[in-house]
Amino acid sequence: MDYIIEMLNIRKEFPGIVANDDVTLQVKKGEIHALLGENGAGKSTLMNVLFGLYQPEKGEIRVRGERVHINSPNKANDLGIGMVHQHFMLVDTFTVSENIILGKEPKTLGRIDRKRAARDVRDISGRYGLQIDPEAKVADISVGMQQRAEILKTLYRGADILIFDEPTAVLTPHEIQELIQIMKNLVNEGKSIILITHKLKEIMEVCDRVTIIRKGKGITTLDVAQTDQDELASLMVGREVSFKTDKQPADPKQEVLSLSDVTVKDARGVEAVKQLSLSVRAGEIVGIAGVDGNGQSELIEAITGLRKTHAGTITLNGRQLQNMPPRKMTEAGIGHIPQDRHKHGLVLDFPIGENIVLQSYYQKPYSSFGILNKHAIYDKARSLIEEYDVRTPDEYTPARALSGGNQQKAIIGREVDRNPDLLIAAQPTRGLDVGAIEFVHKKLIEQRDAGKAVLLLSFELDEIMNLSDRIAVIFEGSIIANVNPLETSEQELGLLMAGSKQMEAGKIHD
Template identity: 65%
Template sequence: MKQITKKFGNFKANDGINLQVRPGEIHALLGENGAGKSTLMNILSGLLQPTSGEIYLSGKKVIIENPTTANQLGIGMVHQHFMLIDAFTVSENIVLGSEPTKNGVLKKRQAEKEIEQLSQNYGLKIDPKVLVQDISIGMQQRVEILKTLYRGANILIFDEPTAVLTPQEIKELIKIMRELVKEGKSIILITHKLDEIKEVADRCTVIRRGKSIQTVDVKDVSSQDLAEMMVGRSVSFRTEKTKAKPAGEVLSIKDLVVKENRGVEVVKSLNLSIRAGEVVGIAGIDGNGQSELIQALTGLRKCESGKIYLHGKEITNQMPRSITNQGVGHVPEDRHRDGLILELTLAENMALQTYYKAPMSQHGVLSYQNINQKSRELIQEYDVRTQSELVPAKALSGGNQQKAIIAREIDRNPDVLIVSQPTRGLDVGAIEYIHKRLIEQRSKGKAVLLVSFELDEILNVSDRIAVIHDGQIVGIVNTDETNEQELGLLMAGSKKSSLKEMKVGNKSDA
């Protein structure tokens, strides 16, 4: 890609970027949220047209008019925010646009068999018959990857492919990527996980504020070097915090039972309490009831039985607005589906929890002057990078969308802040910022419940860690008394009492 420039009005998302990818290499693309990485890859995959610049494949100039052209040229993209149709099955989503048909009728069984075989070949096992709306985000990521592999692309673009995968799934994906490049395929990997770049990438191109800064051999640089190239300053990988001083119980969960969409119990007699002035992290492999638990706590899903108490008052099965008005903030795991209305302006999104109250409205009439003024204040306070509060939320980068949601929730001063996957797909600078904000809430005496698939994040931010397995809390540990190995065993289903016995046994053996 030579001198690629992409303008949106007067804004240059890409400004003369150069990118050269070799056959049979894994080439990382690194940059802050909003640096222009996804825009550049959307141009390569045919979703956008460049304002200027040229693209060459094997030395031949090509014009990529749309995704179909890209597919024909052997270019496929796995998007960070999934391009899936919820009401379709897994197999229908994967074959969409390349369907096996006979006389215009979809050969459904053939498609399902092909998908099942493909998923087994690449170690991405999934039921081809299940509806996408009924599977977890981690499983939806697998569907996106399989969709690209099904089309037989020679250049595969992975946009944050490991953001929602478990450590084991990440290892499997890295193994798959290595096998693909052995076949002569090229992979462009957009990721903010510097350790992944160090582990799997051959070369890395760094983009900052729409311009390509440098392309380096990964073996010749450190993670700290890459981080500083990306943000243009020194970055801390550890969140500074004083020892927690928890006070009274704020949120209490007693024998909670919750079902998923198909009527199967996924939260099973779960008990947990969170105190003021602490961060409680929930660690677990995706699909063990985390999403349903958070939905039940925030009124988005019905509890079958059990009780939820806020400051000793029962809030079980109350409406979401009632729960938020009593002092619960919620940063959802899927910012596009549940956190924002993408077509609305940034200002309107920042007012979603308060638009019906003064001064945002009077007697049912919205005051856009006050809504926009409040948004400008939050944009400045939370460093949300945007041209204006009046741009649609969909125009912001993922990191700035997340900052907007966090600004909206924290500004209401909730007693309990429930955050799920708060740094999914974010760069190290944005992660550093959001972690500081969570610790600030804890230091102000608020209770914070953090759900994350990132063990590093759980260990970095939490004061206590509750491990969930098969819908139950199997152990609660103090962060300064545990490690990844112990958490990994608990996540796999070991009871905390069993781990203590193992430790005692090991000591007596010694």
């Protein structure tokens, strides 16, 4: 059989760990081929080998039947291989067009021809249904649009084999559907796609075949049409996985968090949150449902002290906290699992052990008279790494060396272990596999059942529906409806999130 890509018996080692152990991947021309595995299973490592970022210790790579040595991303580009990374490689202050041509600038008489560049970008984006403004600054466009810019960057360089690394981890449900259509358009144009993911629903919807990796080893390759989500989940994790969250009905007690007429401005000084009122009680999970960009980020930042409130009050256990510094907020009893783990959750160059005490390193037993007690810090880290199944060579490994899912588990362990009165979980399972998602959901429900208040922000509708005891729908910075998840559907929730049925929703549910 003719394969466009063959990775045969690949072995890749790092100090203390074998990331890929004799893995074989064979991709046919014109297919969407999923690479499925748990966090830290070795999916991204295998693709980084294909893209020339890593060199394997053993194995060979064939492209279009020819044996090749890919020693850099430039060599991969020359072979027609492009990669859309999980964390985008864009320059915020440049325009879309400038980012796309970076390193491959069209020139006329020795000068960069910006008009030609913009025209080329428009032509490619039109051809593949990637509508995007070439002149927009990257800092000003949505995450979904930034991803389109990344895809265009690979197409501009002539890629006909595209690697997508967890492409839907940061997208809203609507953007995910748009991306699926884009992938179908690319395949119709003769491209081949390797999709790194652990979202089983997307594999079933868009992929032709799937290769499963577990703990660095290749398990099997299946035709998607001949399998189902349950089989894929158990092959990926090595045991049966429950997709339904078991929980008793909530028994809410006293009010823990109260927001009254809160107004928050975004970075441009525009009101992102408008006179918003909301309460969360002990012993309940309140989910915030909304399309990205409707004020959720600004709201969470205001409650955690990362952003000033313009008006209104934020009260925790009867004490007003608005505009207090983040440390005062955490000391008052707020735990925060941030939606951007790299920006607000970790110091990537610190060991994972030190990241685990970031919120409490200045307190006993981790420090005394300003001197850190490394023994106590790493003892604590070891126990949480074990309890939360954080896959890392050891507690001294830099946080950036861990997979995204294992970084997330470390943050969740840190925040839950502090036992806060209010736990804010913003996108807590972003980038996690089904086994880890099941674990995190259990932890959030344990917090609720222990009498804590949990505020959940998620763009995953099934997560909001599964976990929440109450759902507050946010639209253009305001709560437009409060719904009971047992009395609504994903379709109705989706309509509310889009701002339709506002009046009816107000009548029915408030």
